Structures are given as structure tokens and as C-alpha cells.
Amino acid sequence: xxxxxxxxxxxxLLGDTVNGNAAWLGRRxxxxxxxxxxxxxxxxxxxxxxxxxTSALDRADAVxxxxxxxxxxxxxxRDALAEAAGVALVRDAELERRLRxxxxxxxxxxxxxxxxxxxVPAGARVLANSxxxxxxxxxxxxxxxxxxxxxxxxxxxxxxxxxxxPELAEIAGLPAVARRTLRTARMWESVxxxxxxxxxxxxxxxxxxxxxxxxxxxxxxxxxRDAAARLAGVEARVRELLGSAVYGAEDESLARxxxxxxxxxxxxxATAESLTGGLIxxxxxxxxxxxxxxxxxxxxxxxxxxxxxxxxxxxxxxxxGAVHPDVAAAxxxxxxxxxxxxxGLAVTGVAGPDAQDGHPVGTVYIGLSGPGGSHxxxxxxxxxxxxxxxxxxxxxxxxxxxxLELLRRRLLGLDVEGESGEARADREDRG
Amino acid sequence: xxxxxxxxxxxxLLGDTVNGNAAWLGRRxxxxxxxxxxxxxxxxxxxxxxxxxTSALDRADAVxxxxxxxxxxxxxxRDALAEAAGVALVRDAELERRLRxxxxxxxxxxxxxxxxxxxVPAGARVLANSxxxxxxxxxxxxxxxxxxxxxxxxxxxxxxxxxxxPELAEIAGLPAVARRTLRTARMWESVxxxxxxxxxxxxxxxxxxxxxxxxxxxxxxxxxRDAAARLAGVEARVRELLGSAVYGAEDESLARxxxxxxxxxxxxxATAESLTGGLIxxxxxxxxxxxxxxxxxxxxxxxxxxxxxxxxxxxxxxxxGAVHPDVAAAxxxxxxxxxxxxxGLAVTGVAGPDAQDGHPVGTVYIGLSGPGGSHxxxxxxxxxxxxxxxxxxxxxxxxxxxxLELLRRRLLGLDVEGESGEARADREDRG
Numbered sequence: 031x032x033x034x035x036x037x038x039x040x041x042x043l044l045g046d047t048v049n050g051n052a053a054w055l056g057r058r059x060x061x062x063x064x065x066x067x068x069x070x071x072x073x074x075x076x077x078x079x080x081x082x083x084t085s086a087l088d089r090a091d092a093v094x095x096x097x098x099x100x101x102x103x104x105x106x107x108r109d110a111l112a113e114a115a116g117v118a119l120v121r122d123a124e125l126e127r128r129l130r131x132x133x134x135x136x137x138x139x140x141x142x143x144x145x146x147x148x149x150v151p152a153g154a155r156v157l158a159n160s161x162x163x164x165x166x167x168x169x170x171x172x173x174x175x176x177x178x179x180x181x182x183x184x185x186x187x188x189x190x191x192x193x194x195x196p197e198l199a200e201i202a203g204l205p206a207v208a209r210r211t212l213r214t215a216r217m218w219e220s221v222x223x224x225x226x227x228x229x230x231x232x233x234x235x236x237x238x239x240x241x242x243x244x245x246x247x248x249x250x251x252x253x254x255r256d257a258a259a260r261l262a263g264v265e266a267r268v269r270e271l272l273g274s275a276v277y278g279a280e281d282e283s284l285a286r287x288x289x290x291x292x293x294x295x296x297x298x299x300a301t302a303e304s305l306t307g308g309l310i311x312x313x314x315x316x317x318x319x320x321x322x323x324x325x326x327x328x329x330x331x332x333x334x335x336x337x338x339x340x341x342x343x344x345x346x347x348x349x350x351g352a353v354h355p356d357v358a359a360a361x362x363x364x365x366x367x368x369x370x371x372x373x374g375l376a377v378t379g380v381a382g383p384d385a386q387d388g389h390p391v392g393t394v395y396i397g398l399s400g401p402g403g404s405h406x407x408x409x410x411x412x413x414x415x416x417x418x419x420x421x422x423x424x425x426x427x428x429x430x431x432x433x434l435e436l437l438r439r440r441l442l443g444l445d446v447e448g449e450s451g452e453a454r455a456d457r458e459d460r461g
Numbered sequence: 462x463x464x465x466x467x468x469x470x471x472x473x474l475l476g477d478t479v480n481g482n483a484a485w486l487g488r489r490x491x492x493x494x495x496x497x498x499x500x501x502x503x504x505x506x507x508x509x510x511x512x513x514x515t516s517a518l519d520r521a522d523a524v525x526x527x528x529x530x531x532x533x534x535x536x537x538x539r540d541a542l543a544e545a546a547g548v549a550l551v552r553d554a555e556l557e558r559r560l561r562x563x564x565x566x567x568x569x570x571x572x573x574x575x576x577x578x579x580x581v582p583a584g585a586r587v588l589a590n591s592x593x594x595x596x597x598x599x600x601x602x603x604x605x606x607x608x609x610x611x612x613x614x615x616x617x618x619x620x621x622x623x624x625x626x627p628e629l630a631e632i633a634g635l636p637a638v639a640r641r642t643l644r645t646a647r648m649w650e651s652v653x654x655x656x657x658x659x660x661x662x663x664x665x666x667x668x669x670x671x672x673x674x675x676x677x678x679x680x681x682x683x684x685x686r687d688a689a690a691r692l693a694g695v696e697a698r699v700r701e702l703l704g705s706a707v708y709g710a711e712d713e714s715l716a717r718x719x720x721x722x723x724x725x726x727x728x729x730x731a732t733a734e735s736l737t738g739g740l741i742x743x744x745x746x747x748x749x750x751x752x753x754x755x756x757x758x759x760x761x762x763x764x765x766x767x768x769x770x771x772x773x774x775x776x777x778x779x780x781x782g783a784v785h786p787d788v789a790a791a792x793x794x795x796x797x798x799x800x801x802x803x804x805g806l807a808v809t810g811v812a813g814p815d816a817q818d819g820h821p822v823g824t825v826y827i828g829l830s831g832p833g834g835s836h837x838x839x840x841x842x843x844x845x846x847x848x849x850x851x852x853x854x855x856x857x858x859x860x861x862x863x864x865l866e867l868l869r870r871r872l873l874g875l876d877v878e879g880e881s882g883e884a885r886a887d888r889e890d891r892g
Binding site: 040041042043044045046048049050052053054055056057058060066067068070071072073078158180209211219220221223224230236237238239240241247249251301303305306307308310311312314315316318320321324325326327328330331332334335339360367368369382383384420422423426438 | 470471472473474475477478479480481483484485486487488489491497498499500501502503504505511513531532533534535537572573575577592613614615618669671680732734736737739740741742745746747749751752755756757758759760761762763765766771772791799800813814815853854857
């Protein structure tokens with residue numbers, strides 16, 4: 031069962047809108063064992079849509095279109111499907127009745143334009159839209175089935191889940207592929223890939239690497255009739271080869287993993303942030319119920335604030351400036367004392383775009399203060415991504431990941447120094 | 462000049478990644494008068510990429526691909542372009558030298574896989590990547606030009622802006638359309654659109670509304686030979702109709718506008734955040750040179766911390782709990798005193814997904830403490846976007862915008878109460 035997606039709308043070509051519908055559909059279909067083989071975006075032109083639908087069905091069994099079903103005159107997907115099917119558009123009496131009903135209920139008068147939403151290609155099946163006005167359509171074409179869904183995400187998702195997905199999943203039968211995504215932090219893509227070479231070579235197994243700043247997600251795809259059964263074994267082997275660098279799976283964020291580890295230990299954390307300005311706190315407070323593990327913290331952005339709020343010794347700042355391992359350690363201890371949490375997590379460094387006090391961009395020190403006052407400080411000299419204005423955002427994001435990963439490893443009793451050594455090696459690997 | 466986009470990567474078909482690259486490219490090209498006529502996503506397969514590139518060049522003058530240029534074996538765009546051009550992949554000595562040089566400098570051994578990034582289709586032009594390892598490629602094909610860019614957004618953007626865009630813009634000549642994006646905060650899309658009805662009706666003028674949580678961007682497009690000249694007049698009229706709700710233009714963020722306003726006044730701000738957990742500080746510290754205006758702040762996530770760090774009176778918390786206008790005001794005054802800044806900006810409220818102490822999700826109080834100890838508190842009962850897990854993120858984002866907008870209006874001496882009243886009206890407007 032091969033499906034192609036066709037998103038209709040000038041606003042997508044112009045970049046006014048990011049194509050979230052295609053991403054949602056791809057994910058949803060993959061989860062139900064339906065393979066999306068291509069995704070196309072075209073503008074609001076009948077001829078172009080007709081051509082795109084036709085060529086999609088030359089390659090695939092079905093095409094799902096989104097957009098172009100609204101009331102305005104630039105909504106032409108209905109017209110295009112009628113032309114592709116070689117039939118006329120006919121006014122659907124039941125749809126017209128429901129439209130008039132809706133509008134009357136809202137105490138408004140029906141815009142003549144709105145009646146376009148009651149027109150359907152002759153012979154098409156109407157897909158009820160319980161979430162809005164524009165119905166979906168199912169049209170049988172020579173090459174296969176065309177499903178047309180509205181572009182409004184909530185309406186599109188509703189019709190997809192209520193009508194289209196069950197239908198497609200039944201046609202597709204049991205998924206012939208099984209997928210699993212594992213997440214790693216502080217290990218470079220090329221290092222991950224090199225370690226997994228033997229898995230790459232396995233028959234019917236496919237690996238994809240999804241890199242983020244300081245993170246790599248590995249998507250394992252196993253094909254074949256016994257896919258689901260084999261996947262478990264392949265995942266186990268991948269975890270073996272990557273070891274403790276794997277922090278989670280699927281949508282599990284590093285912050286979520288840390289949150290859960292803290293919950294299990296009935297422990298708490300507070301943050302002291304310099305270059306990240308609050309991003310670590312934002313991550314730790316992102317999950318519902320975060321208040322059970324995240325108390326809060328300080329954003330000590332100005333150097334002076336590190337002394338005033340966190341009690342970083344004045345002579346330390348005078349001697350070394352704000353970017354120094356001992357400052358990170360003092361910040362961590364300071365915030366832990368101030369908030370009375372189990373752990374204090376602190377970062378100081380240079381986000382760029384310019385060097386600071388002679389420290390190059392990407393110099394970051396992370397302090398972790400925990401029970402017994404012990405603290406660890408790692409200094410991951412982060413690789414600088416070019417020279418653009420993005421540097422700051424990327425260095426800040428990397429810093430968040432490195433800090434949360436340090437806390438995770440400490441919570442799980444994993445070797446921290448070893449990891450930071452490896453992280454250094456990995457960075458050099460990319461140059 | 463017609464250009465098609467081809468995004469390569471299974472992760473996009475599977476919905477692991479939203480196609481932000483295509484949106485950014487579409488926007489960038491449109492701004493330079495280059496028309497994107499189609500955008501296609503395909504998986505990591507040589508044959509499929511070859512076919513997609515070839516048919517794109519049957520329709521358009523150039524195709525821009527993103528993705529598939531990395532070191533791993535699922536990166537096959539290089540191979541596909543070589544096949545489409547009917548040439549072999551050759552190892553580029555200069556690229557290899559640079560790769561080895563970087564790695565040697567780090568005293569480490571090159572991963573053999575990484576050398577794939579030094580392979581180019583014979584006769585292709587290498588597009589220097591100042592932001593990363595994988596270079597871009599320019600390949601002349603029978604149907605037109607193919608530009609291949611890496612999938613990592615900041616690397617893709619760097620090569621696009623430094624090399625590809627100037628080249629394409631020169632070929633395309635002067636744009637026949639002129640575009641301008643204005644940004645507003647705390648005003649609903651429907652309200653903005655209603656106010657701009659007369660502009661919508663102008664000949665050759667097109668308005669697009671790009672809503673974000675608590676923000677609406679208005680994209681003005683003027684077509685015609687005198688486009689650039691007319692645009693200025695249209696923009697002036699739009700600003701007149703929307704008044705002080707327009708805070709900036711193009712990519713100018715609210716935080717950037719606040720930063721500049723503070724710089725001009727040689728004033729500073731500190732933040733005290735509850736439900737946002739650090740997001741406001743992260744925004745205020747996002748711009749280079751932020752330390753001149755943003756001192757830092759407190760993340761008082763746990764109620765107890767509001768008392769300990771910010772000196773919010775115990776009896777106030779005992780009587781009203783943490784979600785109360787007076788608590789927001791006390792937090793603002795507390796952080797201002799603690800950090801000795803000109804202003805203290807504080808937020809407390811309920812991000813959800815569940816109600817808290819009887820306060821519904823979306824109840825948010827913002828405190829602003831400034832010179833003379835005066836402080837303003839607005840209570841925007843934020844509209845709740847559905848019931849899904851995304852509620853939390855949206856409410857938090859809305860809170861950031863409302864807080865920064867309150868500070869902006871205070872800094873510029875704009876009517877704050879009036880705006881918050883209007884904001885309320887707008888909310889009611891949406892129901």
C-alpha cells in the first residue's frame with residue numbers, strides 16, 4: 031500500500047506556512063503501516079493540481095490531498111478532482127442543508143460563496159467533517175483513490191482519524207515494517223553510524239540518523255513479515271553497541287527522562303544559568319507535573335548577578351572572569367543551597383557570536399552540585415557552527431543538552447568523566 | 462525564473478521532521494522575486510531522487526535540493542546528482558585536504574565514512590560551506606541547474622544566502638513584486654483582518670495573515686512594475702490602521718524590539734518567572750549583546766521559592782495561592798530589588814494541562830515593576846487552544862508574548878490599560 035501526499039496552497043510555496051499537515055499525515059500513516067512514498071506541494075491552480083493528482087496515482091495506490099476545499103475562489107481542489115475524474119461538480123443537497131443549518135444556528139446569513147463547499151464531483155463520496163464546514167471527499171480515479179481533506183489542521187486530523195485512516199489501514203493489512211526511534215546525546219552522527227555498521231549490514235534493516243545540536247536520533251526500520259518480532263532483537267543490539275549514550279526512545283525528551291529519574295528518587299533540581307538565559311529551566315518545566323522535580327533557579331546573566339544571587343566569590347570572578355570551571359561549580363553549589371534542592375545544575379560560557387574575555391565561542395562549563403556537596407565540572411569545548419547569527423542559538427541549545435545529559439548520567443550512576451572524554455573525542459571527529 | 466524545491470529524507474516522509482527548510486527557502490526566494498512553483502519531498506533512494514530532479518527540471522529552470530549530503534550511507538544526493546548528470550563521483554582533493562586538515566589539527570583519525578563528503582559529481586561546482594563540513598554542490602543538468610544544499614538548517618541557510626541566492630536573484634532580475642512583513646502582538650487575526658479590509662481591496666495588493674500564539678504577522682505583497690514604490694505607501698496605511706499594535710517588521714522579534722528600547726534608555730530589566738520556567742529570560746538573552754539590558758532573574762517555579770527568593774509575603778501566598786495579581790506584582794518588585802534593575806517583569810499563572818487551585822488553564826498574571834516602584838498588572842485570561850498536550854506550550858508562549866508586549870508598551874509610553882482592554886476585547890471577539 032503506497033500513498034502519496036499532495037498539499038495545495040500558494041501560502042506553502044511562499045513559506046508563509048510550514049507544512050505541518052504533511053508531517054502529521056506521514057507520522058500517522060507510518061504508525062498504521064501505510065508507506066508515504068512522496069509528498070508534493072503545489073499552488074492553487076486547477077491544471078497543476080490535476081497533473082499532480084494524476085502522476086501521484088501513476089506511482090501510488092492512493093493520494094491524500096489537503097487544502098483547497100474552503101469557500102473562497104482560490105479553493106479549487108474540488109474542481110481539479112472533478113476534472114481528473116472527467117465528471118461535473120454537482121450540488122449535494124444534504125451538504126447544502128447542513129451548511130444552511132450551521133449558519134442559521136450561528137445567527138449569520140449564508141455567504142453565497144460558502145455554497146461552494148456543498149459542491150462535489152459527481153459520484154464522489156462525501157467524508158463527513160465533524161469539526162468544521164468543509165467536508166472531505168473520496169474520489170475513485172483511473173489510477174487509484176484520491177482522498178481530499180481540508181487544510182485546517184484540526185479538521186484534517188478529525189476526518190483522517192475518523193474516516194480515512196481506518197479505511198487505508200484495512201486495505202494495507204498488517205504493517206510489513208516495524209519502526210523504532212532511539213535517542214542519544216553528546217555523540218556525533220558519524221560516530222554513531224560507525225558503531226552501528228554491523229546493524230546497517232543486517233538484511234532487511236535500515237537505519238536513519240536524525241541529528242539535532244548535540245543529539246542524534248536513530249530510526250531503526252525492519253522490513254519483512256516478521257518485522258515486529260525482529261525489531262526487538264535489532265533494538266537490543268543497537269542499545270548494546272551505543273551503551274549508555276542512548277537516553278530514550280520515540281518522543282521521550284532528555285528533560286522528560288531527567289524528570290522521571292528525579293521522580294523515582296524523590297529528588298529535586300535547581301538551575302543557575304548564564305549563557306542559556308533560562309532555556310534549561312524552560313526545558314525542565316516543560317512537562318506537566320514538573321513542579322515535583324524542578325524547584326526553579328537563577329538566571330545569572332550579568333556577571334555581577336552571579337556574585338549577588340549565587341554567592342560566587344568576588345575574588346574568583348575578579349581572577350578568572352565569569353567563564354571558568356570554578357565559577358560553574360560555585361554557581362551550582364550556590365543555587366542548590368539557595369533553593370534547598372537535591373541537585374544544583376549550572377552553566378557558564380560563551381554563546382557568541384563573539385569571543386568573551388579571550389574565551390572562544392563555544393567555551394562552556396557545566397557545574398553539577400549534589401548530595402555530599404560533591405560536584406562535577408565538565409568542559410565541553412563545543413564545535414562552533416559557522417559564523418552566522420545562528421551560532422548563538424545552536425551553542426545555547428547544545429549547552430542545554432550537555433547540561434541535562436550530565437544530570438541524567440549522574441542520576442543513573444553512569445560514568446560522567448568517561449562520557450565527557452568521549453564527547454571531546456566525538457567533537458574532534460567532526461572537526 | 463521558475464524554481465522547484467526537492468527535500469530529501471525519509472524522516473520528512475515519516476513526519477519525524479517538519480519541512481522547515483522548504484518554508485524558509487520559499488520565503489527567501491519569494492522575497493528575491495524568484496517563484497517557487499512546486500515543492501517535493503522524497504526518501505533517501507538514488508533512483509527516486511534522480512527521477513524527481515529530472516522531472517523538476519522538465520518544468521522549472523532550476524531545482525534546489527536539501528538533505529542527503531552528510532557522511533552516512535543514507536546520504537545519497539551526491540550519487541543521485543552524478544547519475545542524473547551521467548558522470549562519476551570524483552574525490553575532490555581540496556575538500557579532502559580541508560577535511561583531513563581539520564581532523565589532524567584535532568590530533569585525531571578521520572572516519573573513513575566522512576570522506577564521502579569530499580566526493581563530488583565530475584564537473585560540479587563546490588559551494589563552500591562556512592557553517593559545517595558538508596559542502597553544497599552546483600550541477601549543470603540537461604534540463605537546467607541543480608543546487609544541492611545540506612539538510613542541517615543553519616548550514617543550508619548559510620550556503621543559500623552566501624552563494625545560491627545572489628546567483629539566482631541575478632538571473633531572475635528585478636522582482637516584479639515587493640513584500641513587507643509587519644508584526645503585531647496581542648491582537649486577533651480576525652480583528653487585524655477587519656481593520657485592514659480597505660487595504661485588502663486595493664488593486665494589486667495582497668495580504669496574508671500568519672498567526673502565532675498571541676502574535677499575527679501581516680505579509681503585504683504588492684505586484685506590478687512600480688511595486689517597490691507603492692509598497693511604502695501601503696505599509697504606511699497598514700501601520701496607520703493598526704496603530705501601536707505593530708511592534709516591528711520582518712524578522713524583528715518582540716524581544717529584539719524591547720532590547721533596543723532599553724538600550725536607547727540605558728535601562729535594564731530582570732525577570733521573575735513561574736509558569737514560563739525561564740522562557741522570558743531565554744528570549745531576552747537571545748540577542749547578541751543582551752547583557753547590556755538583561756541582568757538575569759529568578760525562575761520561581763515552586764511556590765515556596767517565590768517567598769524565599771523574591772520575598773513574596775507568606776500571608777499573600779497563604780491567602781490567595783501563587784496565581785494572583787498581587788503575587789505577580791510582588792514578584793516583579795522583588796526581582797527588581799534583588800537585581801537592582803530599572804524594571805522587574807514577572808509572570809504567574811496556569812499553563813495546564815490541568816486547572817490549578819481552582820484557576821482554569823490560561824489564567825495568567827503579569828507584573829511589571831518600574832521606576833518609582835509603580836507597577837502594572839494585567840490579567841489576560843488566555844484562550845485555551847483545545848485540550849491536547851500542546852496546550853502547555855501554547856499558553857507558555859502566549860505568556861512570553863504578553864509579558865514582553867507589556868514591557869514594550871511601558872517603555873514606549875503607550876497606553877497599557879487600553880491595550881490590555883483591547884486584548885480582552887479581542888479575546889471576546891474570538892469567543
